[in-house]
Amino acid sequence: MNLNVEIKRYNPEEDEEPHWESYEVPADPLDSALSLLLHVKWHEDGTLSFRKSCAHGICGSDAMQINGENKLACSVLVQDIADGEGDTVTFAPLPSAPVIKDLVIDQSRFFEKYRDVKPWLITDGPAPEREREQSPEEHAMIEEASKCIMCGACTHACPSTWADPDYLGPAAMLKAYRYTFDTRDDGAEERLDVVDSPDGLWKCYTIFNCNEACPKDIDITRWLSALKRRAATSQASTNA
Amino acid sequence: MAASKSNALNWFLHRITGTFLIFMLITHFWVQHYDHQVASVTHEVVTEKGQMPEYPEAAKEGVKARFGPDAEVTPYQVVMQRLADPVYAVLWKGFNILFLIVALHHGFYGLNNVMTDYIRNPMGRLVARSLSWTVALGLFIIGLYSVITAGW
Numbered sequence A: 001m002n003l004n005v006e007i008k009r010y011n012p013e014e015d016e017e018p019h020w021e022s023y024e025v026p027a028d029p030l031d032s033a034l035s036l037l038l039h040v041k042w043h044e045d046g047t048l049s050f051r052k053s054c055a056h057g058i059c060g061s062d063a064m065q066i067n068g069e070n071k072l073a074c075s076v077l078v079q080d081i082a083d084g085e086g087d088t089v090t091f092a093p094l095p096s097a098p099v100i101k102d103l104v105i106d107q108s109r110f111f112e113k114y115r116d117v118k119p120w121l122i123t124d125g126p127a128p129e130r131e132r133e134q135s136p137e138e139h140a141m142i143e144e145a146s147k148c149i150m151c152g153a154c155t156h157a158c159p160s161t162w163a164d165p166d167y168l169g170p171a172a173m174l175k176a177y178r179y180t181f182d183t184r185d186d187g188a189e190e191r192l193d194v195v196d197s198p199d200g201l202w203k204c205y206t207i208f209n210c211n212e213a214c215p216k217d218i219d220i221t222r223w224l225s226a227l228k229r230r231a232a233t234s235q236a237s238t239n240a
Numbered sequence B: 001m002a003a004s005k006s007n008a009l010n011w012f013l014h015r016i017t018g019t020f021l022i023f024m025l026i027t028h029f030w031v032q033h034y035d036h037q038v039a040s041v042t043h044e045v046v047t048e049k050g051q052m053p054e055y056p057e058a059a060k061e062g063v064k065a066r067f068g069p070d071a072e073v074t075p076y077q078v079v080m081q082r083l084a085d086p087v088y089a090v091l092w093k094g095f096n097i098l099f100l101i102v103a104l105h106h107g108f109y110g111l112n113n114v115m116t117d118y119i120r121n122p123m124g125r126l127v128a129r130s131l132s133w134t135v136a137l138g139l140f141i142i143g144l145y146s147v148i149t150a151g152w
Helices: A033-044 A108-116 A136-143 A159-163 A169-180 A188-195 A209-213 A220-239 B008-034 B043-048 B057-067 B076-084 B089-118 B122-149
Strands: A002-009 A019-026 A063-066 A069-072 A088-092 A099-101
Touching (some): A002 A033, A069 A209, A108 A169, A159 B089, A169 A188, A169 A220, A188 A220, A209 A220, B008 B089, B076 B089, B089 B122
Parallel strands (some): A002 A088
Antiparallel strands (some): A063 A069, A063 A088
């Protein structure tokens, strides 16, 4: 079948504002959405820019807005975004982030927030001779959160991020959860200092857009709620 | 009180007040708008006046025209008598004051969240927060005065 693919284009050297361009693209229902973009780039317009790397839902490079929803282009099938011949499929960059060109956003702010929550193991004592042990039950608490591939679909789907670009956002705070609840980690207080702030946890209003957007089906809101309870408990014990 | 930069306490109270509001709103609506039989006013207060207070006929007709022939209303006097009742007044005044505190905190914490979503300048945030909590305090004082003096 042939699809009408509309892409939000923007070249800062030529365009004052982003604009939509349409392309007719042949597609199989079992193609990925990414293949539509590759067809445009290879056969229609080589100047089209977008990020992609592994194309298998691991690297998280090709998060973008497809038919108005934040998704990974490589993890979405044509049959899930188009009903048949002549249907329109739209591609736009992730909302609320500065656009560098076409579908490529500036991720520097996103990764600044990521680094702010200290997403690494913080330990007090000396390193053990062998690995740091963790029981399956202890690991189960952080297993789902560990699946995050930092694609940014959640953070850029969050209305709190749209309203306040300084808001840490679900991706960074999910990382904070992942390390704070890691039983091998001793840096909870340092991280809670970061997330328990005016631009942190309390701007999560459990809207659930992050859950909808996550290509790994992580129940982000659930884990952020656990982090909120931990922060509130920590505050209460500090002030007791 | 939590440290000033933390909103943990307010977030926790928002959860608590939200839960309270579900039950308090239902109770409030039932007692204020549907309890026309004045079950929450003691017999002495009703009989002291000789008869049940009534809305003017025109008001009752208006309610029936809008909500059907079986619709009944809670007269203003019943509400006031409840707040003057020797047995129930303290209960309902206490309920209303708690309802006032819970609703104001819940509403104004929500309003503060919305404001700080869109006001990113620290001084602007401080001004907006100070103004909103001042308005909340003003409304609390007015509400408190109204509830305490009503019927007494």
